[in-house]
Amino acid sequence: MLGTRMDATTLAQTEWDLVVVGGGITGAGVLLEAMRRPQTRGKKILLLEQKDFAWGTSSRSSKMVHGGIRYMAQGDFRLVRESLHERERLLREIPDLVQRQAYLFIVRGRQFPNRWAMAPIMWLYDAFAGIRDHQWLSKARLTQSVPQLDVTHLKGAMYYTDALVDDARLVLRVLHEAVLEGGQVCNYMQVNHLSAHHTGGFDLSVSDALSQTEVTIHAKSVVNATGALADALSGTEKRVRPLRGSHLLIEHHRLPIEHSLTILHPRDKRPVFVYPWMGMTCVGTTDLDHTGDLRQEVDCTEEEVHYLLELMQHEFPAAHITQADIVSSFAGVRPIIASDKGRNPSQERRSHSVWTHQGVVTVSGGKLTTFRLIAHDVLRALGWIDEHQQRALWDTQERLFRHNVVFPNDLGNPKKAIEFNPAFLQTLAWIVQHEMVVHLDDVLLRRTRFGNTQSNGGCEYLPQIRTVCQKYLAWDDARWQFEQDRYLNIIQTHYSPPKTYT
Ligand SMILES: Cc1cc2nc3c(=O)[nH]c(=O)nc-3n(C[C@H](O)[C@H](O)[C@H](O)COP(=O)(O)OP(=O)(O)OC[C@H]3O[C@@H](n4cnc5c(N)ncnc54)[C@H](O)[C@@H]3O)c2cc1C
Incomplete structure (x- = not known):
């Protein structure tokens, strides 16, 4: 349902109204809210992510949709009030x-x-x-x-x-919704450089990690939602x-x-x-x-x-x-x-910041919980909504998630243990067909949290997982071997704690 991944050459053939760089919760929220505004109907909007969706901070948070008691102690009442307002909305709208x-x-x-x-x-x-x-x-x-x-x-x-919450699944849920609203998304597509075009708009030099090609993509507007990497594309001093x-x-x-x-x-x-x-x-x-x-x-x-x-x-x-x-x-x-x-x-504040330099709107900081409100600040900076419209959106009765996407078998339920059984294999089959999977680690570390919650990344179950991946992703034996080695290396190097202390 995220659609078929387009290669860079195909993306370069379209004149985009907006390119959002960064496929974490902030970029996903901007894409969704941009697609939802009546004044942007019919616009061509694309999100590009250098690795997998939610690969960055948005799959590594404390998994809380919360106000944050300690921000009260720091006197950041506005952040807490906004977060709690959004927490209640998300509890109502996506209780699964x-x-x-x-x-x-x-x-x-x-x-x-x-x-x-x-x-x-x-x-x-x-x-x-x-x-x-x-x-x-x-x-x-x-x-x-x-x-x-x-x-x-x-x-x-x-x-x-x-x-x-399962933070990575939240990002995916927002992306599914944005795609159903007409947005386009593409993973493993890195933006290397941005430059303002003399006729207006921007040229984005982009590398496609899969086809190993580099192309130039044109967009009328650009949002840099690259999280901790925001300084690399903002064009301003380090913030x-x-x-x-x-x-x-x-x-x-x-x-x-x-x-x-x-x-x-x-x-x-x-x-x-x-x-x-x-x-x-x-x-x-x-x-x-x-x-x-x-x-x-x-x-x-x-x-x-x-x-x-x-x-x-x-x-x-x-x-x-x-x-x-x-x-x-x-x-x-x-x-x-x-x-x-x-x-x-x-002691550093957790609120987000939006700034514009030579037409590029950069957004960084903030919380998972407040992604909808962060997106409104970005749309305002783009000039796509005004102050009055932004105020109306704070308390709108309109649902954020209005498409009924049916996810299989409790996928992303933060209170449910992941067990290896036939239902889990069915879930994997659904994921690899609908969620723009490129690598095995996409499936086991972000689309599901199987790799995080099993000893040694659940390596003993890889033979059964292989059957599903090979069937639906047409991976031959050599590709499977490559994916398995890559996954086990990531698990051992980055998700297993150093074994020094007892
Ligand atoms: C330890 C920890 C705990 C937290 N706990 C909570 C919590 O419980 N609740 C809460 O609400 N918030 C929490 N947060 C904050 C929250 O996780 C972050 O604010 C949020 O995930 C940031 O999302 P983002 O989209 O801005 O950044 P990211 O998720 O990092 O997304 C940015 C994306 O941009 C991509 N990118 C970078 N450069 C390029 C490029 N050149 N081209 C294309 N793509 C690029 C990256 O690969 C990345 O996927 C926590 C954060 C941390 C670190």
């Missing part, structure tokens, strides 16, 4: 993908925020969302719900709700501060929690989440300046494994969680708009 989740903010003695400081914060948090969901849980009730928790100085917990965040996935039976727990790390008092996701227990995140090459996969470092295991061992001593319990890890880079104040990474 975005699901309400109970959270517990653990409070121990002499900790700030304590129960009394949390109460007004939570009141406002719920008020922004138009719900009333929070309540104080006594120590006795808390230890009933989370019996593995260390009781030293434990006071209780603030109960509230937010939502969980993005890349901050790495890593997570570990642990066998659920080793720490069988049902709530998402927010815990202050004993070392630096940063909030870290421990939460159930797709049948696993996930712990994260870290927040560190990232100096590696942003075009390469990002890895969770030894230092981060140590930091996250330290939290687990401190908070759940009886569970004896060690390196051996880690099934996989993943790391992503936040595209943070730098404050120039040399702030501690966790």
Whole structure:
């Protein structure tokens, strides 16, 4: 349903009204909202992604559609209000993908925020969302719900709700919708250079990773939605501060929690989440300046494994969680708009920024949760909507997802464990036919999270997966071997945590 992937030569034959560069949630949201506006009906709009859709930060987040309690503490009320507004919309519109989740903010003695400081914060948090969901849980009730928790100085917990998602599936859901609205998308197509054309519009020099060709594509307008890589195409001075965040996935039976727990790390008092996701227990995140090459996969470092295991061992001593319990890890880079104040990474604001230079509109920063509102700011910068229209869109009753796309077998349900069975193979067959799959890792790391949630990336099941891929993608044996080697290399190098700590 994402359509057949077009090669670069075919794309170069069209005069595009708009090219959106970047196939993460921001680019996907811009494409969808651009297609949806009545004033843009009939326009030709194309999204280009250098690797796979959601390959960047948008498949490596903490998987929360949320307001963010800690942004309240930073005084970023606008971001929280907008995020909660969007959270409620997504919960209503795509309940198969975005699901309400109970959270517990653990409070121990002499900790700030304590129960009394949390109460007004939570009141406002719920008020922004138009719900009333929070309540104080006594120590006795808390230890009933989370019996593995260390009781030293434990006071209780603030109960509230937010939502969980499979972030990569959210991107795909938005792309499906945008394509059904008439948009075009293409993966493995890198934009190398942008230049303004003397007759107006832009020339984009583009490389097609599949055909190994380079072409020039013409567009009247360009949006640079390349996340942490935004500085490379914006034409302006550097604005993005890349901050790495890593997570570990642990066998659920080793720490069988049902709530998402927010815990202050004993070392630096940063909030870290421990939460159930797709049948696993996930712990994260870290927040560190990232100096590696942003075009390469990002890895969770030894230092981060140590930091996250330290939290687990401190908070759940009886569970004896060690390196051996880690099934996989993943790391992503936040595209943070730098404050120039040399702030501690966790103090940097999470809101997005849109800026225009020589006609190129760049957008970076922000959250998964607010992609619809970010897209409106971009459309405004393009001059496609005005202030009045933007205000009307904030609270529009019009659905964002109006096409009934039927996804098979709970695909993307953040609360459902992925099991290898005939239904899973049927799901794979649907995916490879409808979701512009190019490589095996597209299927196992983003279209599904099979590779993240199985030991060794689920390599023992590859023979059965091979049958489906060869049948529907016409991969011969040599191609399968190439794909299998590529996948196992990615799993071992980037999704398996370094094995140093115990
Ligand atoms: C650890 C972590 C946890 C987070 N947790 C949450 C959370 O729980 N909830 C939440 O709401 N937000 C969260 N966020 C923030 C959120 O994930 C990001 O704001 C969001 O995913 C950014 O999306 P994006 O589309 O701007 O960037 P990306 O997803 O990185 O997409 C940019 C895309 O552009 C492509 N690209 C780059 N250069 C080119 C080029 N030259 N040509 C073509 N394509 C190109 C890249 O390959 C990439 O796929 C988290 C972020 C991190 C790092």
